[in-house]
Amino acid sequence: MTLNFMMKKHCFKLFFILLSVLVSCKTETKEQYNPQKELENRYDKLLHYKVDSLAFPRSFSHEKQEIKKVPSKDWTSGFFAGNLWQIYELTGNVDFKTKAKHWTAFIEKEKYNDRTHDMGFKVFCSFGNGLKHADNQTYKDIIVESATTLSTRFNKKIGSIRSWDFNRDVWQFPVIIDNMMNLELLFEATKISGDSTFHKLAVTHANTTLKNHFRPDNSCYHVVDYDTISLQPRMKVTHQGFGDETSWARGQGWAIYGYTMTYRYTKDPKYLERAIATAGFFLNHKNLPEDGIPYWDFDAPNIPNASRDVSAGAIVASALVELYGYTKNEDYLNYSKKVANTMTSSKYILPSDVDIPFILDHSFGDWSKRSEMDEPIVYGDYYYLETLLRLKDV
Template sequence: MNFIITMITWGMSLMSSSYTNNTEPIETVIYRGLDRSVSQTIQMAKKLENEVDKLPRTIENGKLKTINCFCWCSGFFPGELWYLCEYTRNPQIKKYAKLYTARLEKVQYVTGHHDVGFMLYCSYGNGFRLTANKKYKKILEQGARSLSTRYNPTIKAIRSWDFGSWQFPVIIDNMMNLELLTWAGKETGDKTFYNIATDHANTTMNNHFREDYSSYHVVSYDTITGLAERKQTFQGSADESAWARGQAWALYGYTMMARETGDKSYLEQAKKVASFVMDHPNMPVDKVPYWDFDAPEIPNTPRDASSAAIMASALIELSQIDKSADSDKYLSYAKEQIRSLTSPNYLAEEGTNCNFILKHSTGHFRGNSEIDVPICYADYYYIEALMRLYKLLGLNNEDK
């Protein structure tokens, strides 16, 4: 079975590597991606409308796999709906955005893991940004308090997992949860939230990165000394390999922290991570990475469209924060990734793919989980990247 998967993905790899259409106006690409996202997402929303507390995650054994609000992926589909509501101003999409966001209300009290930022800021955060709903604000503030309970002042970081043999594991993904804390610091005036976010970002910057600015997935800390005691890449090909989505989280996380704080050290870190991924010799021609930059089976191994979507969204923002001569190359690279993701190789045809938007993501290859399938967070960051380009270029849905 694995051999069949490998051969299929190898064929897809060769096909997508040859795809280039830089003559098509980027505006056309953006509208095609957003309009396809609208049609797919509305169909998904309709399908699960009466399925209480269910949200889409992926395809398993050819069928839609759903989750409840306590899965770390729960905030992405509501977030998609809010972005598409912003794009279309469609009351039906707004209705669905409210419906699916409400399914996450209990998450505000979750203290058992670090993903509260993913879960609430993508959903309620986008909802509050667009509606100024006071209830959404209260839920976000409570979520930030819940997330803060996982902070350790000795280590100066937020604990990621409560399983495994690690003393105090911190994963690179955790950078993505800090935006909820920086937001809460500004909204409430309580600097504790901001300080936790910057402490975590600094600890991660000091311990997660190799000399080439690739990132480990997991760093475990000694709870007495606060020092790093083990460094691993749990979801990557090997401990010293560069797991693609981990690099994407790092790029996005430090770009976001540069925007939120104005701290030049975060901007420099983001730029160095960007150089690592953009210049990597194993990055395919279409700029949709293999699931791990160092996977020994390259090129006969699956891609990860989710990593490309996260990278593209981050690079668009980095191009606007960075005022150096590198700015244009970040934006150009992101546009190429968007062109690839919006090509037939990755963008699902309407009504297919169980109504997910993108094909060919990889969740946990080593765990034989979610290999070469659509995944909800790929769709979320793809739409976010499209919307960032849409706004940057001053496009108007009514004028297309």
């Protein structure tokens, strides 16, 4: 089989995937905008990014015109390897698989890092995606070891995994809604090892979060801080959102995705109910724009001029494809399709001549630090690619 034939085969495969996902995608003219070509160019930029164990691409600053590069200990390190694995799955191009293996290997040492709760983001987004393509015992062992390390942050009396270690002068035992995403690593560790301890720990954490993180309107706080003596919540804040009582868009995404995923492993209806309720808050919010890409905070004071958050839209879009599978609610699938179409438009996709290892623009990072606001961020690409794959399967 010739190289030219193989390349044509991959291009045709990608083209038909896009046709199935980008239903009703409206463009001005074929010459003005070609989503297939744009995505192929974006994928190639990721493939050609220099392999460096200390330079995982996290985001890109438009102001400084530079890529923010981080080591494996950063919570976002696993997403780039995950992106390469997912592009391989979308295109069949083995070059992406080869590069994915290189970047994934750099993360192995994190299996012993007990200073972070983000073991799932780092290890499962990389090694977990790799396991989809090979029965790799080494990858399985790394996942189980990582779950063992993550378990050391669990407080049995409080019933939660501790999130951050900073701000110890302010917080005693902070738990963030993002932590729901790291439970997938624990559930999978039980499936791999047969040790139910990981599964039970994940369920306990999910139950504690379910009890304390949500408001009556079904939105969620970002951080719940627990008193280490009374074991009760002592503070509820939205650290990365605009204000403590505002609805930070990405946080709502973590909640919808996290409880949908937890239902997948447990089939406990209370988790499905929570995912449905918070999805309803998100989809029916008066400040959700028509194109489905939320403002970075639903209560940002400068709406409609506030920055959007592509990453939040992608997280929710991916989650709602799975939630559709459990509910058959067409509103969920329609939102995911709309977001996939919207993101693969010239408004959100990076120009093909911008030589950086990212696909999408306009994600929003951390308001508390005033950092990565309205920039390409690696996890926006990750959940966008996952949305495409899930829509393809549907």
